[in-house]
Amino acid sequence: MKAYIKALSYYLPETVLTNNELVEEFPEWTVEKIANKVGIKERHISGQDETAVDMAVKAAERLFEENDISKGSIDFILFCTQSPDYFLPTSACLIQDRLQLPTKIGALDYNLGCSGYVYGLSLCKGLILGRIAQNVLLITAETYTKHIHPRDKGNRTIFGDAATATLVSVEGKIEIGNFSLGTDGKGAENLIIKTGASRNPIKANDLNFDENGNPISSDFLYMNGVEIFNFTLDTVPLLINETLFKNSLHKENIDLFVFHQANQYIIDFLRKKLKIEKDKFYIYLEKVGNTVSSTIPIALYEAGKEGRLCGNICLAGFGVGYSWGGVVLKCSFEKTL
Structure with missing residues (x-):
């Protein structure tokens, strides 16, 4: 099955x-x-x-x-x-x-x-x-x-x-292949909302602003952009290699790469580091932004409308947790979903 x-x-x-x-x-x-x-x-x-x-x-x-x-x-x-x-x-x-x-x-x-x-x-x-x-x-x-x-x-x-x-x-017509998954909870504090759940149920009301005027508060989303960027650069290339290995494929066997659409700078940097050709790297950010767990399926839907879901498609998600995962989809049609 x-x-x-x-x-x-x-x-x-x-x-x-x-x-x-x-x-x-x-x-x-x-x-x-x-x-x-x-x-x-x-x-x-x-x-x-x-x-x-x-x-x-x-x-x-x-x-x-x-x-x-x-x-x-x-x-x-x-x-x-x-x-x-x-x-x-x-x-x-x-x-x-x-x-x-x-x-x-x-x-x-x-x-x-x-x-x-x-x-x-x-x-x-x-x-x-x-x-x-x-x-x-x-x-x-x-x-x-x-x-x-x-x-x-x-x-x-x-x-x-x-x-x-x-x-x-x-x-x-889109078979789900083999997965590579990973977790490193040591990075939890780099993307977090600290209050509101059982660990810290009461709001801290500790709003401060850094030297650039950016708010820092336990009561709102906090992201350490530098640490998230470094985690991504360290983890995603290894994730792609492991995902390809588990599917008995090489990079040149992939027809389309669809990464988590974090932001243009990060995914462009990853594409260049992995030496992926532009025409094999799908981006759909401009009109929706980073929608977290929804970025990959939105990109897949839009790629399908363009007739680009064919052959082998490598997906890679990565971020808060830290958590990451990759899989290869094997498509047997050439136009749309």
Whole structure:
């Protein structure tokens, strides 16, 4: 038995934050500087009362509608988020009810960031090869923008909100190959929100500003950009080599590389370090930004629209945790999903 990606869809919130709007708030920057630095011109922001579950439901409904999928065929939900609606109950249970899926299905959440989609595919494949499920609904959704301080111009230029839905099945035209996964929790403090959960339930109210006027607070998203960059440069080349090895392939056997869309600078640097040709390296950042666990499936969807999902496709996710994962997809069609 094999596992396949059978269909993909995604949802973006209605509110759009453009570089022009950011420059109005941060006049020391220019539209060109933001675009050149991170490769992003606009990003979508979840509504004040719009949650990850709300977006997940919309992405799943779009998946069913666009691909004529019967809700009765779903027998497992996997939901990747670091922005759950509640500590409990499980968000995947809420999604099952909102979508009116059968009650005989399994449903669970897992908490991962930028490696979350690759990890999700590995869990889906395990469920299918273990004969636990035949059609797994894999959903990613994040509302990181709700955790960013309004004066944090760096993170506000990078992150956007989104949700994606993928049907992983016993049949399809995109076979899921072998995985390489990794974890190093020593890097946890370099991308973190320190308060709000059980370790530090009470807000610290410790807002300070560094010498460049950037806010630092335990109550908002903190990212040590230098350390994250160094981690990425050290880890991703090894990840790609290990992923290719586990799939008995070489770099020249890959038709398309789809990395986590962190920002233009990082992924360009990785492409050059790995000596990957530009026409084999897919980027879809400009209109959506870094949507965390949703970047890879959004890129896959858009690559499919362009007819670029054919042959061997290498995926690589990496980030918060630290956590990283790679896999090769083997596509047997040449046009669109």
